[in-house]
Amino acid sequence: MIELYTWSTPNGRKASIMLEELGLPYRVIAVDITKDQQHDAEFRKISPNGKIPALLDHESKDASGQPRRLFESGNILIYLAEKTGILLPESGEERTETLGWLFFQMAHLGPMVGQWHWFKNAAPEKSDMAIKRYREESLRLLEVMNAQLEEVPYLGGAHYSIADIACYAWAKTAVEELSEEETEAEVVSGLNPLLNWLKRVGARPAVIRGMQIPDDQQKEQAATRSSLRESLE
Template sequence: MINLYTWATPNGRKISIMLEELGLDYEVSPVDLGKLAQYSPEFGAISPNNKIPAIVDTEPGKDPVVIFESGAILTYLAEKHGQFLASSGQARYTTFEWLQWQTSALGPMLGQLGFFAVRSQEKAPLAIARFTEEADRLLNVMDKQLQTNTYLAGSEYSIADIASYAWTLAATGYLKEVLKDSLATKPALHRWLQTVGERPAVQRGMAIPQI
């Protein structure tokens, strides 16, 4: 049984989407970020970086597998269950490229933009301009890739798409006003969002945790 430690954020929803795609039974342990639950000693023992998501995978007769960081969790689940990640060859490493692109670039930059442009009461124009520019650049990279590929890593849906979906959706929702000029010029990105968003498992995963 997998215990998923998560909250209603793009990073958390990556893993609930993956678990729904795999059709696995799992339990949800909400980590209320608004109450700083991520800093509790109990959660810190599971996720030393005090960030969600994290999982504990327990099987009879085996030591529990404890993993934090969304990219590591997605890779573990894909390899364990043999889905959404090619076993070898170029397709495997292309998936890793786009997975790492999301975790190192798209997610952090959109997160910073969300803080400075939306959440912060005191606006910092230089920071907003910097992160808006970088978000636009990254969305351009994504749109260009999707102009010639059905999914981020090629013709097959993968953990790269699962990692990127919730953050990209946030760009069209939470960050819509900030990025409206950029989003208006990216039809391939919108086509991909619709394609991925129509998957029933994605819709179920996006509703977790129910708070």
């Protein structure tokens, strides 16, 4: 059994979509980042940087005989793909392309869209310079994806992969927010390969299910427990 520690963010949904695509049995433990539960000492034993998602794989043991911990979303996607032999080519150009777009998301798409969202919606002091910078960079990254998707149906090439899973929720978030911006909406509406890819990936049953994790009941459990240890016992 796999335990998934997650919340309803684009990073968290990478892991739940992946698990749904693979059909692996897993248990969800919601970590409410709006209440700083990611800083719980028990959670930090699983995710040293205090970030979701994280996994405990009870089918695989670490050197001390404990369930193997997996932290950092890209690491989780690669681990699960290699564990099952699915959604990551074993070798060749499509593998390097897939990994390239996976790291594109982790190094660029996620951080830029995340910073834009924070400065736009959560920063205690508004910074027009920061909002403009991260909005424009988010749009540029979508245009980079769009250029790739003009050539191939999926980011890694001919086949759906962990690169698409990694980028989907972040690109969806960016497109939705940019579509609300009067100055950017027209540009976004012209990114047809990207928009078609979002529809195609978003229609996959596993993606639909994964985007709903954690569900309302799992969030309620996070709200009522006194510590993460309750979920571990």
